[in-house]
Amino acid sequence: MFLRFGVLRGARSRVISGFVLAALSAVSSCAGPRPDSHPQLEPQQIRWLQAALDDWERCCVEFLHIDPVPLPWILVIGTEVTWHLEAPSDQGSPSVNTSLNLRGQPVSVHAVPGDGAVRLPTGQEIPRAGTAFAALAEDGTLPFFVVAMPEVWRLDPRAAGHPDLDGLIRGVLSHEIIHTRQLVDVGRRVAELRVSYPSMPESLHDDLIEELFQDVPEFVKAWELETELLFQAADEMDPTACKAKVREALRIAQRRRETFFVGANAFLSELEDLFLNMEGVAVWASHRLTAEPGVSMVEARAGNSWSQDEGFVLIALLERFDPNWRNPILGPELVAPFGLLAAALDAQE
Numbered sequence: 178m179f180l181r182f183g184v185l186r187g188a189r190s191r192v193i194s195g196f197v198l199a200a201l202s203a204v205s206s207c208a209g210p211r212p213d214s215h216p217q218l219e220p221q222q223i224r225w226l227q228a229a230l231d232d233w234e235r236c237c238v239e240f241l242h243i244d245p246v247p248l249p250w251i252l253v254i255g256t257e258v259t260w261h262l263e264a265p266s267d268q269g270s271p272s273v274n275t276s277l278n279l280r281g282q283p284v285s286v287h288a289v290p291g292d293g294a295v296r297l298p299t300g301q302e303i304p305r306a307g308t309a310f311a312a313l314a315e316d317g318t319l320p321f322f323v324v325a326m327p328e329v330w331r332l333d334p335r336a337a338g339h340p341d342l343d344g345l346i347r348g349v350l351s352h353e354i355i356h357t358r359q360l361v362d363v364g365r366r367v368a369e370l371r372v373s374y375p376s377m378p379e380s381l382h383d384d385l386i387e388e389l390f391q392d393v394p395e396f397v398k399a400w401e402l403e404t405e406l407l408f409q410a411a412d413e414m415d416p417t418a419c420k421a422k423v424r425e426a427l428r429i430a431q432r433r434r435e436t437f438f439v440g441a442n443a444f445l446s447e448l449e450d451l452f453l454n455m456e457g458v459a460v461w462a463s464h465r466l467t468a469e470p471g472v473s474m475v476e477a478r479a480g481n482s483w484s485q486d487e488g489f490v491l492i493a494l495l496e497r498f499d500p501n502w503r504n505p506i507l508g509p510e511l512v513a514p515f516g517l518l519a520a521a522l523d524a525q526e
Contacts, residue, residue, distance in 0.1 A: 457488025
């Protein structure tokens with residue numbers, strides 16, 4: 178099984194994180210390195226990578242309260258070389274001496290020259306293009322993370338004209354790398370759901386519910402109303418008014434799910450919980466890392482996919498009402514944000 182979270186820039190100028198159970202295959206016309214060269218990271222590349230490692234440490238320690246060690250296996254796509262950080266083996270490639278470190282401990286780097294395409298740990302290939310995603314190797318137990326260097330993003334026509342490309346890359350990178358801490362449990366949970374719901378579609382991704390119901394007016398109206406109430410609640414300073422908005426949003430969500438997630442669609446209730454959990458955590462932590470001080474939740478709402486928007490605000494509300502939300506949300510059971518938030522409000526009555 179190959180679990181991939183890929184990032185693109187959508188037509189509505191939103192960051193889309195896609196969850197699919199599918200293979201990647203692609204080709205690239207980029208030239209490979211000169212045969213006589215010994216790949217070395219440039220000083221500016223080392224600075225960028227160290228900043229990314231520092232962001233990862235901050236997200237883990239300050240926001241998620243988890244240990245940033247071990248660092249996941251990271252494949253960094255350059256224009257001619259793929260740099261492997263903390264690879265489980267040397268890939269038959271030369272070691273590169275750098276100052277990269279995480280919590281004061283050196284980070285291993287190996288240089289893998291390319292012939293154009295980038296070979297993944299699954300054996301599949303992708304082009305050298307602006308991208309960032311987390312994935313699982315075939316055995317379902319080894320997460321890895323892929324990200325392109327800024328210079329590769331700038332050569333990609335899809336990203337080159339972005340007004341804040343450096344900010345986009347930083348946000349996308351911090352979002353996607355967090356998924357490496359979720360993927361093994363997500364893969365296990367999906368496998369369990371397939372046993373309970375054998376008719377579940379083979380291809381799954383975090384925009385599945387949006388794609389299925391975006392043209393169903395009653396569903397869209399309910400989702401928009403519940404999500405708007407949640408964002409209003411997140412900005413509400415008065416605790417009583419905040420709780421009232423949250424409870425009304427949860428009632429609307431429950432009615433929506435009871436109406437539409439029935440029969441052949443019953444599995445969607447559990448999938449929605451799963452997607453809200455993993456996307457909510459990643460968007461919230463990335464927001465905490467990159468947001469300007471004083472930005473309200475309504476202002477911070479990016480108009481992302483449904484699972485990202487609603488997951489984001491649910492985690493923000495859990496941060497307000499349940500200081501212990503991280504253990505059940507990040508734990509192997511991947512507890513649903515809806516239920517945890519309702520329980521947190523009940524505990525305060």
